[in-house]
Amino acid sequence: MNIEGKIFELGFDLFGIASPEVPGSEIVFFEKWISKGYAANMEGWLARGKEKRADLSKILPGVKSVIVVGMNYYPGDHRGDKNLVARYAWGDDYHEVMGEKLEELSREIPGESKWYTDTGSILERYFAVKAGLGFIGKNTCLITPEFGSWVFLGIVLTTVELEPTTSKPMGNCGDCRKCIDACPTGALSEKKIDCRKCISYLTIEKKGNFNPEEKGMVAGQKFVFGCDRCQEVCPHNCRAKKTDVFNPRTPDLDIEDLKIPQKSPLRRAKKEGLARNLSAGHRA
Numbered sequence: 001m002n003i004e005g006k007i008f009e010l011g012f013d014l015f016g017i018a019s020p021e022v023p024g025s026e027i028v029f030f031e032k033w034i035s036k037g038y039a040a041n042m043e044g045w046l047a048r049g050k051e052k053r054a055d056l057s058k059i060l061p062g063v064k065s066v067i068v069v070g071m072n073y074y075p076g077d078h079r080g081d082k083n084l085v086a087r088y089a090w091g092d093d094y095h096e097v098m099g100e101k102l103e104e105l106s107r108e109i110p111g112e113s114k115w116y117t118d119t120g121s122i123l124e125r126y127f128a129v130k131a132g133l134g135f136i137g138k139n140t141c142l143i144t145p146e147f148g149s150w151v152f153l154g155i156v157l158t159t160v161e162l163e164p165t166t167s168k169p170m171g172n173c174g175d176c177r178k179c180i181d182a183c184p185t186g187a188l189s190e191k192k193i194d195c196r197k198c199i200s201y202l203t204i205e206k207k208g209n210f211n212p213e214e215k216g217m218v219a220g221q222k223f224v225f226g227c228d229r230c231q232e233v234c235p236h237n238c239r240a241k242k243t244d245v246f247n248p249r250t251p252d253l254d255i256e257d258l259k260i261p262q263k264s265p266l267r268r269a270k271k272e273g274l275a276r277n278l279s280a281g282h283r284a
């Protein structure tokens with residue numbers, strides 16, 4: 001079984017293997033984050049998954065190893081500076097693209113396996129660090145030496161025991177706080193995000209109407225779906241490598257013509273959500 005060969009054949013850019021244990025300190029961090037209200041309206045589903053996050057055998061009994069893959073998605077730069085769509089959503093939905101590849105990878109591995117890409121109660125960034133893919137920046141993103149933070153993560157849990165990969169030397173943020181300073185709503189403090197103020201949360205995950213405070217935060221922003229401000233200013237992202245592997249085509253939104261392309265992550269907000277974001281955020 002040549003897992004590494006199959007992973008690169010499938011088009012993933014990064015991979016590593018970690019043991020499945022999660023230290024208590026990670027869960028304490030996660031619990032504190034939720035108890036401060038930082039998860040906003042995602043609190044319910046995030047908190048519900050705590051037991052599984054702490055113990056992967058609750059997801060896959062007999063789990064022995066965690067395979068972590070990363071895929072570069074950086075699609076280039078925006079043309080303008082208003083009604084922008086975060087880069088992760090310019091092309092085909094990564095849940096589908098990565099999901100198909102992760103399904104194929106799982107079929108290659110003997111024993112039981114389960115795969116995830118943003119789709120389950122797994123601390124994906126924690127396992128990416130443990131498997132040696134990168135480090136967590138002050139913007140809370142996984143930053144890799146090869147592509148900066150412009151990578152999606154995928155996980156395969158397996159009952160097969162695999163040799164963990166060793167971490168290579170990684171950079172760190174040092175004294176830099178460009179992301180913290182660049183966040184237009186002050187949502188970041190070192191390695192913590194307050195989703196109640198995060199433009200990404202407000203424009204993607206927040207359901208229903210904005211309250212006046214939320215509307216005030218979204219108004220006048222560059223981004224109307226997702227947000228990349230804390231990644232754009234990150235010095236580690238000078239390593240961005242442009243790729244069209246996710247078929248990028250929606251760098252910004254046309255306010256007159258709200259056509260959502262097939263397979264686009266924009267479908268998550270639906271037309272109503274996009275219209276809400278546009279009317280709150282539109283700059284003349």
Ligand code: B12
Pocket residue numbers: 025026027029030033042086087088117118119120121122123124125126136139140141142143149150151152153154191193195198200201204205225226227228230
């Ligand atoms: C909920 C969620 C969000 C929320 C909250 C984001 C957040 N920072 O937590 C919102 C809607 C805001 C969001 C936004 C985005 N998201 Co999101 N999101 C998730 C999701 C589903 C869960 C994250 C989570 O559990 N957060 C809770 C915090 C507490 O956990 P955490 O971020 O994993 O942090 C852990 C470590 O950092 C560690 N840690 C950090 N500091 C310290 C300090 C100490 C002392 C200790 C002990 C531990 C510790 O502890 C935490 C718990 O293990 C993950 C998928 C997944 N299942 O992991 C994707 C995920 C994090 N998102 C992703 C992406 C691409 C985005 C956006 C870039 C999209 C966009 N452009 O708009 C933005 C980025 C915003 C940002 N700065 O994080 C990618 C990130 C890839 C990467 N390179 O990091 C993920 C991994 C999905 C994927 N499979 O690719 N997201």
